[in-house]
Amino acid sequence: MGKASNLKNRLKSYLAITDLKTKSLHQEADSLKIIPLRSNIEALIIESQYIKTLKPRYNILWRDDSSYAYVFITDDAFPKIFAGHATDKNRFYQNSRSIGPFTDAAALKTVLRLLRKYFPYCTCLPAGRPAHFRLCLNAQINNCPGYCCNKQAAPGKKEKISYRKNIVAIASILSGKNKKFIKKLRDPYELLILDKIWAHQPYLDSMEKNAANSSLASYEKIECYDNSHLSGKEAVGAMTAWRQQTTNNGQLTTWVADKSMWRKFKIRGNYTEDDPRMMYEMLSRRLNHPEWPYPDLIIIDGGITQYNAAKRAVSELGIKNKGSGIKVISFAKPHQLIFGLKKHPVPISKSPADIQRIIPVAIQTTHNFVIRYHRKIRRRMFLK
Secondary structure, three states: OOOOOOOOHHHHHHOOOOOHHHHHHHHHHHOOOOOOOOOOOHHHHHHHHHHHOOOOOOOHHHHHHHOEEEEEOOOOOOEEEEEHHHHHHHOOOOOOOEEEEEEHHHHHHHHHHHHHHHOOOOOOOOOOOOOOOOOOOOHHHHHHHHOOOOOOOOHEEEEEEEEEHHHHHHHHHHOOOHHHHHHHHEEEEEEEEOOHHOOOOOOOOOOOOOOOHHOOOOOOOOEEEEEEEEEEEEEEEEEEEEEEEEOOOOEEEEEEOOOHOOOOOOOOOOOOOOOHHHHHHHHHHHHHOOOOOOOOOEEEOOHHHHHHHHHHHHHHHOOOEEEOOOEEEEOOOOOEEEEEOOOEEHHHHHOOOOHHHHHHHHHHHHHHHHHHHHHHHHHHHHHH
C-alpha cells in the first residue's frame, strides 16, 4: 500500500528488487489496484485510512508504528496542533487525540502549513513554558489568531468558538471526512507548493479552462514582479515568467513557469524603503530589453502605489505588444485586492476564475524567488 506520483517508477522499483520480502510479494500477489486521486493531500489521507483499516502485510513499517507520522491535537482551552511520531504522544502530548498514521511526514507537514493559512491555529506553549506577552511570529503572519497564547489577550466566547471551528475543520479534513473541502483544496495546494514540487510541470488540470470563456484566453505570456530589502539595504528585485500551454484542440489548459526568462535585479538607486521607486526602476530596466519578448500581462506584488509605479514605467517607455499596451495589475495580499483589473479595486474572490488561479501561484513563486536572491546577497555582504 502506498501513494506514488509516478506509477511507472514505483512499479519498476518493485520489479528491480530481489529481497525475500519482495519475492514473497510477487508470489502472493494476484492483482494490482490503482486508485487515481485528485491531489497529494487526498492521496495522503486515503493512504492513511487504508493502512489503518487493512493493516497491509507487506507494509513493513506497520509493525513499527513509531515510524509513522501522526497529528496530535491537545485538549487545551485553545487546542494546539503538532506533527510527530507515535512515541512522541507519551513524551509530550499525553492528553491529546491523534490522527494518523501517515507514511509521508514531509508531505504531512506541508499539508499542515497549507491548512494553517485557511484555519489558523496555535503551536506555542510546549509543556512547562509560560505564556508570552507579545504576539508570536505566527500570529504576526496570520498563522495563529494571537489571543490563544498571549497573556495580555482576553478572548471571549466568540473567539473560543471560532478557534475550535478551525480545529474541527482541520481534524475533519485530515480524517478524510470533509471530502468536499479536500477537493476544493486541490488548486490552492498545488499552486502554493508549485515552486518546490511542480516547478517543471503544468499544474495538472487545476487551471483547466475553455479559452472562449477565459479572460486570459488572448494572453500568451505573463510576467510577475516583486522586490525585497532590509530597511532599504541590499535591495533586489525579481521577475518570473509564465507561458500559456494549450492542448491540441486549442483549449487553454494551464500556465507553466518559463524559467529561461526569469531574471534578478540589483536595485541601483538608494531609495531607503521606497518600494514603488524600486518597482519603477526594475520595470524600466526590464522594458529596456526588447530582446526579451514582452509579456501580455504584468502582475505586481503590492498595492496601489506599486501599481502606479509599474504603470508609469510601462506608459513612459510606450511599450507596445501586438499593437496594444501591456496590461498591468497588482495584488495587495493583506486585503486580497486586485488593482488595475477594473476602475476600482476588485476582491480576488470576485475576479474571473483564471485570474484567481494564476495570481496566487505567480505572486507566491516570485516572492520565494526574490527572497532566496536577497538572502544570497546578504550572505555575501556578511562574508565581506
